[in-house]
Amino acid sequence: NAGVTQTPKFRILKIGQSMTLQCAQDMNHNYMYWYRQDPGMGLKLIYYSVGAGITDKGEVPNGYNVSRSTTEYFPLRLELAAPSQTSVYFCASRAGGITDTQYFGPGTRLTVL
Amino acid sequence: AQTVTQSQPEMSVQEAETVTLSCTYDTSESDYYLFWYKQPPSRQMILVIRQEAYKQQNATENRFSVNFQKAAKSFSLKISDSQLGDAAMYFCAYRPLMNYGGSQGNLIFGKGTKLSVKP
Numbered sequence: 001n002a003g004v005t006q007t008p009k010f011r012i013l014k015i016g017q018s019m020t021l022q023c024a025q026d027m028n029h030n031y032m033y034w035y036r037q038d039p040g041m042g043l044k045l046i047y048y049s050v051g052a053g054i055t056d057k058g059e060v061p062n063g064y065n066v067s068r069s070t071t072e073y074f075p076l077r078l079e080l081a082a083p084s085q086t087s088v089y090f091c092a093s094r095a096g097g098i099t100d101t102q103y104f105g106p107g108t109r110l111t112v113l
Numbered sequence: 114a115q116t117v118t119q120s121q122p123e124m125s126v127q128e129a130e131t132v133t134l135s136c137t138y139d140t141s142e143s144d145y146y147l148f149w150y151k152q153p154p155s156r157q158m159i160l161v162i163r164q165e166a167y168k169q170q171n172a173t174e175n176r177f178s179v180n181f182q183k184a185a186k187s188f189s190l191k192i193s194d195s196q197l198g199d200a201a202m203y204f205c206a207y208r209p210l211m212n213y214g215g216s217q218g219n220l221i222f223g224k225g226t227k228l229s230v231k232p
Contacts, residue, residue, distance in 0.1 A: 033219055042117070042204055042222030043158075050217055058219060088156060094218060102220060104158035
């Protein structure tokens with residue numbers, strides 16, 4: 001199992017550009033999450049999904065969009081990138097149920113100049 | 114809203130010594146989960162230890178143990194026999210029970226403590 005994979009690892013965007021951060025998991029997990037980690041801070045929830053076709057906003061959703069057409073993939077779309085979106089982005093998944101563990105991808109470091 | 118506070122931005126420990134990282138949290142719930150995650154320079158988030166709030170016994174994983182004080186809403190991590198590979202950012206995280214207050218199992222993180230290990 002590859003677990004949770006994310007691409008790209010690094011990206012530099014210009015203000016106003018758009019991009020999609022890719023996330024995939026091969027564990028057949030129902031729940032998937034996108035977090036961002038700003039310098040010196042913990043992770044904050046952007047969006048989450050409880051299954052294919054079902055997504056909802058987290059704590060900091062502005063400037064982002066998500067989709068979940070299949071169980072495996074949960075891409076995060078940045079429209080009109082802004083310097084405030086410079087961060088490290090983590091995707092995570094878990095199977096479901098009360099006691100299961102959340103597994104994290106390796107992260108994508110995004111810089112908006 | 115639930116919050117997690119780590120009051121020590123940085124800590125340092127001598128190799129082979131013991132260090133304790135502090136974490137407090139605020140919640141009105143009685144059932145929840147608490148976690149410590151390690152983030153080395155590689156950025157990978159690695160689960161160190163977890164604690165269920167309904168369990169009075171403190172969780173232990175090899176050299177890592179917690180001191181869970183539910184009434185005080187405190188959840189500290191003790192690392193014994195510290196090793197150079199323990200140097201990392203450590204994050205305390207809280208997770209509400211499923212579907213309570215709109216939660217879908219996401220984690221609420223503190224700001225982290227940077228641990229340095231001196232040889």
